[in-house]
Amino acid sequence: MARSKKTSVGADTRVALILAAERLIAENGIDGVSLRQINAEAGQRNSSAAHYHFGSKDALVRSIYEYRLGSVNQRRKAMLDDIRAEECEDDTRRVVAAIVRPIVDEVEESEGGSFYIRFLSQAIGHPQGGTRKYFDNALTDATSEVYTLINHAHPEISDRTLGQRFGLMWEMIIHSLADRERYRLQSQRGADRESESFINNLIDVVTGGLTAPVSPETSRARAS
Numbered sequence: 001m002a003r004s005k006k007t008s009v010g011a012d013t014r015v016a017l018i019l020a021a022e023r024l025i026a027e028n029g030i031d032g033v034s035l036r037q038i039n040a041e042a043g044q045r046n047s048s049a050a051h052y053h054f055g056s057k058d059a060l061v062r063s064i065y066e067y068r069l070g071s072v073n074q075r076r077k078a079m080l081d082d083i084r085a086e087e088c089e090d091d092t093r094r095v096v097a098a099i100v101r102p103i104v105d106e107v108e109e110s111e112g113g114s115f116y117i118r119f120l121s122q123a124i125g126h127p128q129g130g131t132r133k134y135f136d137n138a139l140t141d142a143t144s145e146v147y148t149l150i151n152h153a154h155p156e157i158s159d160r161t162l163g164q165r166f167g168l169m170w171e172m173i174i175h176s177l178a179d180r181e182r183y184r185l186q187s188q189r190g191a192d193r194e195s196e197s198f199i200n201n202l203i204d205v206v207t208g209g210l211t212a213p214v215s216p217e218t219s220r221a222r223a224s
Contacts, residue, residue: 014053016042018067019112021050021060026118030061030126061123068106068116075102076142083149090153093207099146100173100203107177108195114181121178124171154211160222165210172209176202 020042024033035050035057042049054060079098088094107113151162180198 013042013044013049014063015067017044017050017053017060018064019115022064022067022112022119023115025061025064025122026115029122030057033057035060064119065123068110071110072102072106073142075105076146080142080145089149092150092153092211093203095146095149095153096169096207096210097203099143099169100199100206103173103177104195104199107181114185117174117178117181120174124174150210157211157214158222161214161218162210169206169210172206173202 017038021033021038024038024041036047038050038060039047044050046052050057050060054063076098079101080095083089083091083094083098103117107117110116147162147166151157151159154162157165
């Protein structure tokens with residue numbers, strides 16, 4: 001059924017508010033931005049537009065996650081389908097690439113991608129646990145499959161240890177890509193990004209961190 005004009009305008013307003021909030025949070029952090037500022041950035045005359053559409057800033061932050069999640073997950077599922085088709089499930093580096101590459105593609109190819117990765121860096125590092133908890137809960141079936149594949153390929157690493165490493169993996173990926181984007185913008189060297197070198201090195205480091213042998217010290221700490 002076709003959308004009514006009213007529905008279409010409402011949907012457009014929501015997207016405008018989401019993109020405006022993403023831009024402002026990327027630059028100023030979650031605590032440095034008010035709903036009133038987001039309304040103004042989105043060009044809304046109604047000063048309560050953001051509250052009307054989302055109810056709270058926390059709900060708006062969750063909506064930014066969800067806005068990007070579909071396209072990122074679609075790319076990730078396509079890469080995992082190729083891995084399964086080629087029976088490369090034990091190739092952990094390639095599985096890790098299915099985590100990293102879709103985020104890079106969203107940053108480099110989508111509208112506002114530069115703001116997106118810097119928004120993620122601000123949100124995942126927020127001192128209050130709500131945004132990080134939502135990020136963890138929002139991980140998709142494709143991301144869960146990545147975890148399962150790595151777990152099966154490395155049974156010597158316990159679920160508890162691998163789970164902790166998975167959390168550290170997200171911190172590394174998001175903050176590294178955000179720092180790379182900030183440096184690119186500050187240096188104004190858009191053409192000289194050394195993209196492939198940086199991304200491949202990041203995938204190497206993440207793969208090494210996830211699959212590193214568990215040290216005796218870690219094993220003893222786990223047992224105590």
